[in-house]
Amino acid sequence: MTQPAQDRRDVQYGTAVASVYDSLIAPALPAEAAVDRLRPCVTGARVLEIGVGTGRVAVPVAAIAAEVVGLDNSRPMLDEFRAKTVPGNISLVQADFRAPLPVTGPFDAAYSTMGSLACVTDREQLTAALSHVRDVLAPGATLSLEYYATGTYRPLVAQHTVTMPTPHHGGTTTFTITLDDRDVLTMGTRIDEVGKPPVEFSEHVLLIERDEVEVCLNRAGFTVEHVYAAESPQPYDWYTARATK
Ligand SMILES: C[S@@+](CC[C@H](N)C(=O)[O-])C[C@H]1O[C@@H](n2cnc3c(N)ncnc32)[C@H](O)[C@@H]1O
Structure with a gap:
């Protein structure tokens, strides 16, 4: 449907x-x-x-x-x-x-x-x-x-940018995290895989x-x-x- x-x-x-x-x-x-x-x-x-x-x-x-x-x-x-x-x-x-x-x-x-x-x-x-x-x-x-x-995401907002190995995969994932004054968390994600163009997207959620x-x-x-x-x-x-x- x-x-x-x-x-x-x-x-x-x-x-x-x-x-x-x-x-x-x-x-x-x-x-x-x-x-x-x-x-x-x-x-x-x-x-x-x-x-x-x-x-x-x-x-x-x-x-x-x-x-x-x-x-x-x-x-x-x-x-x-x-x-x-x-x-x-x-x-x-x-x-x-x-x-x-x-x-x-x-x-x-x-x-x-x-x-x-x-x-x-x-x-x-x-x-x-x-x-x-x-x-x-x-x-x-x-x-x-x-x-x-919130106990997990508020510290990430304080860090702002976090890069980590992509789980179970080569390459890295970088998160850029912000929180606005209306409690909307924006999490930008950039996935870098060796030999491939980066994949980027972002999510907006109420925290x-x-x-x-x-x-x-x-x-x-x-x-x-x-x-x-x-x-x-x-x-x-x-x-x-x-x-x-
Ligand atoms: C993080 S994914 C989770 C997918 C799946 N539940 C899982 O656990 O793997 C969030 C899903 O919510 C859907 N979604 C976000 N906003 C929505 C909305 N307003 N109405 C319906 N689906 C929505 C997205 O398209 C996406 O598929």
Whole structure:
């Protein structure tokens, strides 16, 4: 399914990041840990992934869920996913989570990994996006949310530029990190592989404290049941919340 009106909204993940996501980015965060946490919520369930990307998590989740609907507003990311073998119980929807979701609920569970839902400009937009998710969930359904951990990212803002070896690969990755006065973190990434032109892209995410994420979840109609706080240098906190009845 495509949603032409959504194409007019800004899309953060373009062809540059999509071209290196599976080879250079996904290997740094193996999906197993996320799937282990999701297992009790998604086994045998009808599941929605928000910001499905290239299917790093959706593919192993589909092996234990009844059905997975993966939503993303990036055509290049979805094209990368479609170029692989998409399991028969996954359907992909190109849509923006900042608008009401064009999917048919109710879902038993939803999840969003690697901070996809943080791609918003302010707390109101995050609350609205979470409300759109809540609208298609069954009462009592779970939302599992990986969200940027301030304890890890604020020190990186202070460092401003960080260069490290690209995990599981030759070459280096350089991050340039800034935070504006509206709490929008901009992370520029430049990947240098020997013998290849550099790949550059940037992300803009809302960096807010855990209690503020919980307020947004509560306002959107969720009760937070558990927070697994990241231990630096882990990038994300993990929230398990339940749609209020
Ligand atoms: C860091 S990637 C994570 C992909 C996947 N969940 C994973 O864990 O590998 C973030 C994803 O969120 C998607 N995304 C960002 N903003 C979005 C929006 N407004 N609506 C829908 N998807 C969005 C991006 O296109 C991208 O695929």
